[in-house]
Amino acid sequence: MQYISTRGGMAPQGFSDILLGGLASDGGLVVADSYPQIDAATLESWRALSYPQLAFEIISRFATDIPAADLKRLVDGAYTKTAFGTDEITPLTELEPGLHLLHLSNGPTLAFKDIAMQLLGQVFEYVLARRGESINIIGATSGDTGSAAEYAMRGKKGVNVFMLSPHGRMSPFQRAQMFSLQDANIHNLAVEGTFDDCQDIVKAINNDAAYKAQYKIGAVNSINWGRVVAQIVYYFRAYLKVAKRLGEEVDFVVPSGNFGNICAGHIARQMGLPVGKLVVATNENDVLDEFFRTGKYTVRGSSDTHATSSPSMDISKASNLERFVFDLIDRDTAKLKQLWHEVDTTGGFDLGSTPYFARMVGEFGFSSGRSTHADRLQTIRDAKARWNVIVDPHTADGIKVALESRRDGVAMVTLETALPAKFEATIVEALGITPPRPADLADLENRPQRSTVLPNDANRVKQYVATALS
Numbered sequence: 001m002q003y004i005s006t007r008g009g010m011a012p013q014g015f016s017d018i019l020l021g022g023l024a025s026d027g028g029l030v031v032a033d034s035y036p037q038i039d040a041a042t043l044e045s046w047r048a049l050s051y052p053q054l055a056f057e058i059i060s061r062f063a064t065d066i067p068a069a070d071l072k073r074l075v076d077g078a079y080t081k082t083a084f085g086t087d088e089i090t091p092l093t094e095l096e097p098g099l100h101l102l103h104l105s106n107g108p109t110l111a112f113k114d115i116a117m118q119l120l121g122q123v124f125e126y127v128l129a130r131r132g133e134s135i136n137i138i139g140a141t142s143g144d145t146g147s148a149a150e151y152a153m154r155g156k157k158g159v160n161v162f163m164l165s166p167h168g169r170m171s172p173f174q175r176a177q178m179f180s181l182q183d184a185n186i187h188n189l190a191v192e193g194t195f196d197d198c199q200d201i202v203k204a205i206n207n208d209a210a211y212k213a214q215y216k217i218g219a220v221n222s223i224n225w226g227r228v229v230a231q232i233v234y235y236f237r238a239y240l241k242v243a244k245r246l247g248e249e250v251d252f253v254v255p256s257g258n259f260g261n262i263c264a265g266h267i268a269r270q271m272g273l274p275v276g277k278l279v280v281a282t283n284e285n286d287v288l289d290e291f292f293r294t295g296k297y298t299v300r301g302s303s304d305t306h307a308t309s310s311p312s313m314d315i316s317k318a319s320n321l322e323r324f325v326f327d328l329i330d331r332d333t334a335k336l337k338q339l340w341h342e343v344d345t346t347g348g349f350d351l352g353s354t355p356y357f358a359r360m361v362g363e364f365g366f367s368s369g370r371s372t373h374a375d376r377l378q379t380i381r382d383a384k385a386r387w388n389v390i391v392d393p394h395t396a397d398g399i400k401v402a403l404e405s406r407r408d409g410v411a412m413v414t415l416e417t418a419l420p421a422k423f424e425a426t427i428v429e430a431l432g433i434t435p436p437r438p439a440d441l442a443d444l445e446n447r448p449q450r451s452t453v454l455p456n457d458a459n460r461v462k463q464y465v466a467t468a469l470s
């Protein structure tokens with residue numbers, strides 16, 4: 001399997017070559033040159049596989065330059081009961097007949113990002129060792145992504161993580177989750193500024209090509225192809241558990257921000273998995289809902305990006321959408337370049353009056369919905385009352401849209417993207433009770449913490465990194 005850029009300007013490369021990079025060299029996103037096709041007989045033979053066995057079957061079709069025995073060891077190392085609490089890794093529960101919840105949040109940081117990150121931790125270390133290289137990951141986080149990256153990379157050889165967060169602005173739980181890590185290769189930098197300031201510093205460092213090369217600066221952001229591949233696995237797993245008869249359609253609802261999670265669902269569907277509808281659920285930051293309802297993609301400015309009670313979906317542009325649009329326009333790289341030129345110059349594009357719009361919904365199965373803070377509170381209360389489950393506000397976005405989008409006789413799976421314990425304040429607001437927490441995290445806030453406070457100044461961050469690496 002070879003990898004190409006959505007914008008057509010990158011020579012084909014192998015999985016290990018593109019794994020450690022961010023954007024393709026021409027500014028596009030990296031995509032597989034074709035999708036492996038899974039026929040009905042193969043799908044049937046996968047029914048009895050364990051999670052790591054299924055993950056190996058799927059990931060090995062994409063990571064074709066990693067020897068099978070090595071990949072098997074890496075996958076087995078990532079998907080353990082120790083890391084995810086159960087051998088199932090992603091258990092599925094039925095809320096009521098035909099309505100399922102896929103639990104993706106039982107990893108170390110209680111959000112679905114662990115599923116991809118835990119694999120990346122294994123594969124990064126392997127690829128770096130094989131090449132005799134090292135990487136220094138610099139990122140900015142307001143909570144979820146940073147902690148998932150730190151827990152995946154802790155103690156990994158050849159990898160250092162420098163994670164910038166806004167000083168004094170994370171919840172006590174999130175802060176404790178990150179700052180309590182004692183591994184020497186994990187550096188928590190609390191910047192005296194906002195999340196946007198942290199992101200600006202990361203951007204400034206990445207724009208300094210000489211510094212970037214000298215200190216081997218890298219990233220693991222949501223456009224990383226390895227993350228998308230790892231996420232394909234649980235769509236297959238859920239389908240095999242839910243479908244009573246192979247070939248019948250199953251619909252999925254996915255709480256979305258950067259379009260990473262649901263992009264994996266799109267790829268699973270392109271691989272031949274009988275997914276019916278793929279439903280995008282957004283919060284008040286509804287760039288994606290607008291796109292799938294009208295064909296109009298309009299990125300928002302930071303002043304139009306609302307801080308909501310499902311904060312991990314507060315995005316102004318959906319980085320991974322480019323991968324779907326590439327398929328939608330029949331992989332026409334010239335057309336894609338033109339559309340993203342429009343994004344850069346006019347802030348968006350409109351497919352509403354083109355034949356592509358009908359194909360989005362018809363051939364590709366997409367639809368969407370959105371929720372407000374009031375909807376999330378109501379959904380959290382309803383879920384408790386109807387099914388006696390407590391869901392986090394992001395999953396509540398999904399359930400709200402799932403209930404609106406259900407089709408008669410078609411099973412519907414909502415992806416749970418975080419545990420309620422991570423978003424305590426909203427649960428208390430909705431239910432008046434504190435959500436339960438996994439037992440091993442009971443004392444989290446009392447553990448010793450390590451972090452360095454730095455001024456909002458890219459040069460001071462650069463100095464810190466340089467000193468730490470010397």
Ligand SMILES: *Cc1c(COP(=O)(O)O)cnc(C)c1O
Pocket residue numbers: 111112113144145222255256257258259260261262312313394417418
């Ligand atoms: C990251 C995240 C999302 C959004 O996922 P995308 O892949 O960006 O669409 C939703 N919920 C939670 C809890 C998250 O951490």
